[in-house]
Amino acid sequence: MMVVGTWVKKVVGMVAVFLPVMVTFDELVGFVGRVDGPSMQPLLNPVDQRQSDLVWIKRWNAFRRPLTSGAVVAVKSPTDPGCVLIKRVVALEGDAMETRDADSCHTIPQGHLWVEGENASNSRDSNLFGPIPQGLVMGQATHIVWPPHRWGHLEATLSPDQIARRTRRKEE
Numbered sequence: 001m002m003v004v005g006t007w008v009k010k011v012v013g014m015v016a017v018f019l020p021v022m023v024t025f026d027e028l029v030g031f032v033g034r035v036d037g038p039s040m041q042p043l044l045n046p047v048d049q050r051q052s053d054l055v056w057i058k059r060w061n062a063f064r065r066p067l068t069s070g071a072v073v074a075v076k077s078p079t080d081p082g083c084v085l086i087k088r089v090v091a092l093e094g095d096a097m098e099t100r101d102a103d104s105c106h107t108i109p110q111g112h113l114w115v116e117g118e119n120a121s122n123s124r125d126s127n128l129f130g131p132i133p134q135g136l137v138m139g140q141a142t143h144i145v146w147p148p149h150r151w152g153h154l155e156a157t158l159s160p161d162q163i164a165r166r167t168r169r170k171e172e
Contacts, residue, residue, distance in 0.1 A: 030058045032145055033074055035086050039117035039124065043072075043154070044086065044144070054146035055086065055154070057139040067092070067113065067134070069166075070156035072141040075115060078129050086141055087115035087125055090162045094169035099127045100161075106131055107169075113137070116162065 035044045035053045044053045057074045067073065067089050077083040091097040091114035098105045100120055108114055112131035117123025126132060144150045158166075 030056060030060060030139060033057045033084065033086070033141070038122045039119050040072075040086055040088075041119045041122075043118045049147070049150075051147060053144050053150060055141040056143045056145050058142045059139040067137065067140070068156055069095075070158050072154045072156075073113075073115065074138040074141055075132060076136045076138060077124070078132050078136060079124075084138065085115075085124070087117055087123075088158070088162075090114045090116050090126070090158060091131075091166050096167040096169060097126070097131075098165040100165070101127070111135075114166075118159075120161075 032054050033056075035055055038045060038047075041047060044055070055072075069089050069092055071089045073087060073089055075085050075087060077085050091108050093108050093110045093112055095108045095114070096105055097108060097114045100116075106114070106126075108131045111134050113134055114126045114131050116125045116127065141154055143154060144152050
């Protein structure tokens, strides 16, 4: 009985130390996020792959520097706050952005972003819900960390279509 009590105390003590450290790391430095669904194909979760990509979501310094267009970000969904989306920043505040179907044009208000998935035919993004508040950004996806054969940096680039639909209102 004494051995079990000592073991339980050690485990509880370790949890009491490491849990706050892990929560702090997650909130301030970053975390690994799983990418579900086809909205970022072919960049993430290629069609020929059976498992989801895992990406590093950087929180450290992500909010001290302004985001740039082309950055891949993790955002809380504006329509379902319990859901996290991985999208590319296409337009910044002050820019004008035409929707993919050329149905309308939005001027991005102060403190907002226009985000899109890579897979135009299968993405819930700003084309559906409009510009999103920057406060919904949880961090920047910087690297693919799993599977190992896909390790690499996520480049901040825009497609020719995204560039053509965007009108710059200010310098980046």
